Amino acid sequence: MSTIQVRVSDKNKKSVEKILESLGLDITTAVRMFLCRIEMDHGLPFPVTQKRNLTVNGFTSEFEAEVLAAANDTEGSMEFENADDAVQYLRDLTKKK
Numbered sequence: 035m036s037t038i039q040v041r042v043s044d045k046n047k048k049s050v051e052k053i054l055e056s057l058g059l060d061i062t063t064a065v066r067m068f069l070c071r072i073e074m075d076h077g078l079p080f081p082v083t084q085k086r087n088l089t090v091n092g093f094t095s096e097f098e099a100e101v102l103a104a105a106n107d108t109e110g111s112m113e114f115e116n117a118d119d120a121v122q123y124l125r126d127l128t129k130k131k
Contacts, residue, residue, distance in 0.1 A: 038065070 114120040
């Protein structure tokens with residue numbers, strides 16, 4: 035039998051202990067389960083990925099470029115002087131159908 039020591043913050047330990055207790059587990063049992071699962075899966079039992087570089091708006095640069103291109107695409111769009119004119123236009127469209 036081997037011993038593993040891990041340093042974590044007191045706050046993290048207490049929070050995890052509370053969650054595990056609600057599941058009927060203690061930290062030692064949870065760590066053993068985690069290690070067994072790594073052995074079974076031959077890797078971590080959850081995806082480990084790097085965060086993608088996101089813009090200040092929280093989008094990938096590719097998606098943000100698509101959004102900006104769509105926002106600038108005014109072909110076929112209409113302009114109205116006010117909201118009432120826009121509503122009237124829509125009403126007229128529904129009458130034609």
